[in-house]
Every structure is written in structure tokens, then in C-alpha cells.
Amino acid sequence: MASSQWHRWLCGLCVWGSLLIGMGAFGSCTSTNPAKDGGGSNEPVKTESIPDRKVADDKTPETPAEKPVNPDVKGVIDAHKAVGLLTPEQCGTCHKQHYEEWRGSMHSYAAKDPVFLAMLAKGIADTKGKLDQFCVQCHAPMASRLKLTPVSQNSKGVHEMKFDMTNPMVAHGVQCVTCHNMKSVEATLNAKFTLSASTYYGPTGSAAANKAHPMAKSSVLQSSLMCGTCHNVVNPKGALLENTFSEWYASDFNGDTPEKTKRCQDCHMPEYQGKITVDGPVRTLHRHYFVGVDQALIKNFPKKEEQANLVKKLLQSCAVLHVERRPDAEGKLSIFVSVKSINNGHNLPSGSTADRQVWVHLTIKDEQGALLYESGMMDKNGDLMDRVTGHSVTPKGDPHLLMFGQFLFDEAGNHVTFPWEAARTEDNLIAPGQTKWREYLLPKDKFLNKTVTVEAVLNYRTFPPFLIRKLIEEGYLKKDALEPIPVVEMARKKIQLTIR
Numbered sequence: 001m002a003s004s005q006w007h008r009w010l011c012g013l014c015v016w017g018s019l020l021i022g023m024g025a026f027g028s029c030t031s032t033n034p035a036k037d038g039g040g041s042n043e044p045v046k047t048e049s050i051p052d053r054k055v056a057d058d059k060t061p062e063t064p065a066e067k068p069v070n071p072d073v074k075g076v077i078d079a080h081k082a083v084g085l086l087t088p089e090q091c092g093t094c095h096k097q098h099y100e101e102w103r104g105s106m107h108s109y110a111a112k113d114p115v116f117l118a119m120l121a122k123g124i125a126d127t128k129g130k131l132d133q134f135c136v137q138c139h140a141p142m143a144s145r146l147k148l149t150p151v152s153q154n155s156k157g158v159h160e161m162k163f164d165m166t167n168p169m170v171a172h173g174v175q176c177v178t179c180h181n182m183k184s185v186e187a188t189l190n191a192k193f194t195l196s197a198s199t200y201y202g203p204t205g206s207a208a209a210n211k212a213h214p215m216a217k218s219s220v221l222q223s224s225l226m227c228g229t230c231h232n233v234v235n236p237k238g239a240l241l242e243n244t245f246s247e248w249y250a251s252d253f254n255g256d257t258p259e260k261t262k263r264c265q266d267c268h269m270p271e272y273q274g275k276i277t278v279d280g281p282v283r284t285l286h287r288h289y290f291v292g293v294d295q296a297l298i299k300n301f302p303k304k305e306e307q308a309n310l311v312k313k314l315l316q317s318c319a320v321l322h323v324e325r326r327p328d329a330e331g332k333l334s335i336f337v338s339v340k341s342i343n344n345g346h347n348l349p350s351g352s353t354a355d356r357q358v359w360v361h362l363t364i365k366d367e368q369g370a371l372l373y374e375s376g377m378m379d380k381n382g383d384l385m386d387r388v389t390g391h392s393v394t395p396k397g398d399p400h401l402l403m404f405g406q407f408l409f410d411e412a413g414n415h416v417t418f419p420w421e422a423a424r425t426e427d428n429l430i431a432p433g434q435t436k437w438r439e440y441l442l443p444k445d446k447f448l449n450k451t452v453t454v455e456a457v458l459n460y461r462t463f464p465p466f467l468i469r470k471l472i473e474e475g476y477l478k479k480d481a482l483e484p485i486p487v488v489e490m491a492r493k494k495i496q497l498t499i500r
């Protein structure tokens with residue numbers, strides 16, 4: 001890739017990233033539906049200042065050389081000429097452990113994900129086909145590149161994408177050959193990478209591997225850049241929807257030297273001792289579960305329980321929750337709650353932040369357990385009261401809600417729900433190492449002369465119910481297609497106070 005192009009993209013994204021993070025609070029984001037002071041104060045979330053962003057320099061590794069097809073495996077490849085590349089099942093005949101782990105990962109789920117498929121169908125229909133390959137270039141990259149997902153109009157004139165789930169190049173989403181054939185990274189956004197048709201890339205390019213298939217050592221595969229090609233998303237209207245790579249790039253995890261750097265792989269592909277093939281030697285390998293926050297919401301997806309446990313463990317290791325009483329302010333009881341992001345290479349949440357919800361559920365109860373105050377509760381539909389019309393039945397019912405996520409806006413500044421509709425985003429996310437807090441200022445008379453228990457719970461969920469409801473109401477998602485969306489408890493803190 002031309003280094004100037006890389007530099008330009010990256011700088012652009014970093015500037016965007018810092019602007020967005022700098023805006024901090026959600027208080028000002030809900031512009032179409034500003035909250036009135038409903039009993040308590042409506043203080044914006046307080047944010048520590050974050051250090052200046054690093055200036056992007058060119059860290060693109062050199063492209064490994066292409067190799068001729070090894071005649072030993074030509075037969076194998078020829079046998080699958082329909083797609084020209086091996087499927088995960090075929091790689092799995094020799095690489096069982098890697099296949100078993102990948103199968104349960106969100107990369108394997110990327111094109112089977114019913115929420116994705118529903119959104120894709122709606123996006124293609126709503127934009128009269130203009131969205132075209134935009135979504136599938138990352139969620140079903142092989143299919144898109146092999147031109148297996150064309151868009152056409154049906155008999156009713158509605159635009160549809162052909163999505164043949166019986167073809168492994170379509171159904172298997174981000175698969176072995178997407179990563180292991182990646183020859184170069186053109187830019188760290190929107191799947192701008194090239195694939196080799198004849199060479200696999202691995203961490204060593206060993207002679208043993210080359211005996212089995214053409215194999216070259218690749219620094220691309222081992223760098224965060226390759227993950228960054230898909231983990232930065234800018235939609236056709238220029239809205240920065242996902243920024244995980246740029247968040248990481250600007251963080252201390254992107255050190256000056258390899259020793260000081262923690263790559264995406266270091267956290268999401270931890271090392272273990274094992275064999276690449278059953279009869280090979282024991283060596284240091286890398287997990288292919290790609291654990292994040294997400295779990296499959298369909299029946300019979302492999303390794304669901306394992307993935308759910310790993311997600312829980314990760315989410316319970318990356319935030320510190322703190323609760324204390326502060327001196328009364330403006331004659332009101334002051335409860336201070338803060339969240340610090342730790343061991344996290346990018347913002348919390350990150351990725352598809354317009355869907356993700358991280359929030360504090362705060363309760364104050366008296367000695368008998370009667371509820372005196374609550375924030376971060378759900379309405380009868382399970383929605384949070386985030387002050388946006390259409391999200392909750394009582395959008396303004398929770399004036400103190402402390403929530404981390406992203407809102408999407410169209411050109412006119414109205415809230416929108418779907419990624420292709422957004423012209424602009426505003427977010428409130430916690431950068432690596434950063435602390436954000438809220439002071440809940442509450443009328444004191446309710447608590448006076450009581451001993452109360454103040455409990456804060458930090459929660460994570462991947463989708464808000466209103467989004468799923470919208471897809472069901474419009475007929476893009478079947479009512480019982482999804483299992484319940486889990487709410488993962490990240491942390492819990494409790495204190496007792498006697499209020500005088």
C-alpha cells in the first residue's frame with residue numbers, strides 16, 4: 001500500500017476519534033429530546049482529560065512474497081475449484097483444535113448472525129440496493145470477493161441480496177482463508193486488504209508447513225493492522241461507526257517497540273501449548289475463540305456455553321466500579337459512582353457501539369429493603385430510559401441514567417437506529433485507563449435518619465430491545481428467532497450509610 005494513503009486515513013480517523021471522545025457526555029447528545037430536570041440534577045458524565053493522541057506513523061509491515069502452488073496440495077485445491085479456496089472444514093481435517101475453536105467464535109457467526117441478516121435485508125431494501133457489498137465485505141468477505149452475493153430486485157420491486165447459506169464461502173463469514181491468505185493491508189478500514197490465491201500465511205512459514213501447503217511467514221498476520229482492516233467501519237455517508245483499531249492505535253498498548261506493544265492478538269488470541277496437527281510437535285499456539293462481548297443468539301451454534309463463560313470472564317476483568325458518599329452538595333445527598341476501564345486495549349464499549357449498552361444500575365434501599373431510589377432500571381419492554389423518543393415507553397423516566405455507548409444521527413440531526421442511516425455519531429465511551437463518573441444528587445428528606453444500602457451494578461448487553469423490536473415489527477426478523485439477549489454483570493459494589 002502507498003504509505004501516504006495509509007497515513008491519511010489513519011490521521012483522519014484519529015482526529016475523529018479524539019473529537020468524539022472529547023465530547024464526553026451523553027447529556028448533550030439527546031438534542032432532539034433534551035431531558036428536563038426530573039427531580040434530581042441532570043449533571044453530564046464527568047470525564048478525566050485524556051492525553052494527546054499519538055501522531056500516526058507508517059507501521060505497515062512489508063508484504064511477504066507470493067509462492068507458487070505446492071504440487072502436493074494442488075489436488076486438494078483443485079477439488080474445491082468452485083470456490084478456489086479451502087473451507088474451514090477442510091483446514092479442520094488437519095487443524096482440528098483451531099477449527100473447533102474458530103467454529104464457536106463470532107468470526108464464524110458473522111454471516112449467520114440473525115440480527116446482522118435482518119439488518120442487511122432491511123439496509124439493502126431501504127437504500128434500494130445502494131448498500132450493495134458494503135456490509136458483506138466484512139461479515140462475509142469471501143463471498144463478497146467471489147461475487148457470490150449480488151443484489152437484484154424481486155418481483156415486487158424490492159431490492160434483495162442473494163445469500164446462499166449452503167455455500168461455505170458465504171455462510172462461514174470471517175474464515176480461515178480470510179485471515180490466512182491476507183497478503184497486504186491497504187488501509188485500516190472497510191476491509192481494504194488483498195488476498196493471495198496461492199499462498200497461506202502463518203507465524204513461522206516453517207518447512208513442515210510448506211510440505212503440507214504453500215506457506216509464508218507473515219508480519220501482516222501478526223500485526224494489529226490486519227484486524228484493523230475490519231475493526232474500523234466508516235459507512236458510505238462518512239459516519240464513523242466502529243473505531244476499535246484507531247482507539248487501540250492511539251492507546252499506550254500501541255508501544256514504540258514490539259516489547260512495549262500489546263496487539264489485538266495478545267488479548268484476543270492468548271497463547272497456549274499444543275499441536276498444530278495431531279502428529280506434530282508441541283509448540284506455542286494461539287487461541288481462535290476471539291472472545292469479546294458477543295455470544296451466538298441462535299440454537300445449536302457450537303461451543304455456546306464455553307463462549308458465554310469466556311465472555312463473562314473477560315467482561316469481569318476490564319472495569320473497576322467504585323461507589324461512595326460525597327459531602328452534601330446544594331443541600332442534597334451526593335452519591336458518587338465511577339467506572340474505570342482496565343486491561344482493555346480500546347474503548348469500553350468498542351466496536352458496534354451504537355448497539356452496545358454499558359450502564360450502571362443504582363439502587364438505594366432502606367433497612368426493610370424498600371426501594372427509595374433507582375436509576376438504570378429497565379421499562380416493561382426491557383429498555384433503558386435514555387431520553388431518546390422511541391427507545392423506551394418512558395424516555396425521560398430516568399434523568400440520572402449513567403450509560404456508555406453511541407447514538408446515531410441523520411443529516412437533519414434526528415436520532416436514527418440503523419448503521420446505514422447515520423451521517424454523524426456521538427458517543428460516550430471509556431478510553432483505556434480512563435475513569436468516568438457521575439454524582440447522583442438526590443433530595444435528602446427521603447433518606448433522612450435512615451440506614452440505607454446503596455448498591456451499584458455495572459451491566460453489559462449487546463443489543464437494546466427496541467432495536468430487535470423494530471426488526472421484528474418490520475418483518476425482517478422472526479419473533480422467536482433469537483434467544484434472550486444476556487445481560488452480563490461486570491461488577492457490583494455495595495455500601496451502607498446512615499443519613500443524618
Ligand code: HEC
Pocket residue numbers: 086087090091092093094095176177180200201202203204205206208209210212213215216217275276277280281
Ligand atoms: C493436509 C493437511 C493440512 C491441511 C488440509 C491444511 N494444513 Fe495447515 N498445516 C499442515 C501441517 C502438517 C502444518 C505444519 C505443522 C507443524 O509445523 O507442526 C501446517 C501448518 C499451518 C500453519 C502454521 C504455519 C506457520 O507459519 O507456522 C497455518 C497458519 C496453517 N497450516 C493454516 C492452514 C489453513 C488456513 C488451512 C486451510 C485453508 C490449512 N492449513 C490446511 C497441514 C494441513
Ligand code: HEC
Pocket residue numbers: 224227228231244245248249253262263264265266267268291292293294314315317318343344345346347348349350351352353356
Ligand atoms: C489489553 C487487552 C486488549 C487489547 C490489546 C485489545 N482488546 Fe479487544 N477487548 C478487550 C476487552 C477486555 C474487551 C471486553 C470489553 C470491551 O468491550 O471493551 C474487548 C472487546 C473487544 C471487542 C468487542 C467490543 C464491544 O464492546 O462490542 C472487539 C470487536 C475487540 N475487542 C477487538 C479488538 C481489536 C480489533 C483489537 C486491536 C486493534 C483489540 N481488540 C485489542 C481487551 C483487549
Ligand code: HEC
Pocket residue numbers: 088091092095098099100102103107174175176177178179180202203221222265269276284285286287288
Ligand atoms: C480473524 C483472523 C483469523 C482467522 C479467521 C483464523 N486465524 Fe488462524 N491465526 C490468525 C493469527 C493472527 C495467527 C497468528 C497469531 C500470532 O502469531 O500472534 C493465527 C495462527 C494460526 C495457526 C498457527 C498456530 C498458532 O496457533 O499460532 C494455525 C495452524 C491457524 N491459525 C489455523 C487456522 C485455521 C485452521 C482457521 C480456520 C478454522 C483459522 N486459523 C482462522 C488469525 C486467524
Ligand code: HEC
Pocket residue numbers: 106107109110111113116137138139141174178179191226227228229230231264265268269290291292293294295351
Ligand atoms: C474480514 C474482516 C475481519 C477481520 C480481518 C478481523 N475481524 Fe474480528 N470480526 C469481524 C466481524 C464482522 C465480527 C462480528 C461478527 C458478528 O458478531 O456478527 C468480528 C468479531 C470479532 C470479535 C468478537 C467481538 C464481540 O463482540 O464479541 C473479536 C474479539 C474480534 N473480531 C477480534 C479480531 C482480531 C483480534 C482480529 C485480527 C487477528 C480480527 N478480529 C480480524 C471481522 C473481522
Ligand code: HEC
Pocket residue numbers: 113115116119120123131134135136137138139189190191229230231232233234242292293294350351352353355419420462
Ligand atoms: C469494515 C467492516 C464492517 C462493515 C463494512 C460492517 N460491519 Fe458490522 N461489524 C463489524 C465488526 C468488526 C463487528 C464486531 C464489533 C463488535 O463486536 O463490537 C460488527 C458487528 C456488527 C453487528 C453486531 C453483531 C452482534 O451479533 O453483536 C451487527 C448487527 C452488524 N455489524 C451489522 C452490520 C451492517 C448491517 C452493516 C452494513 C450496514 C455492517 N455491519 C457493516 C465489521 C463491519
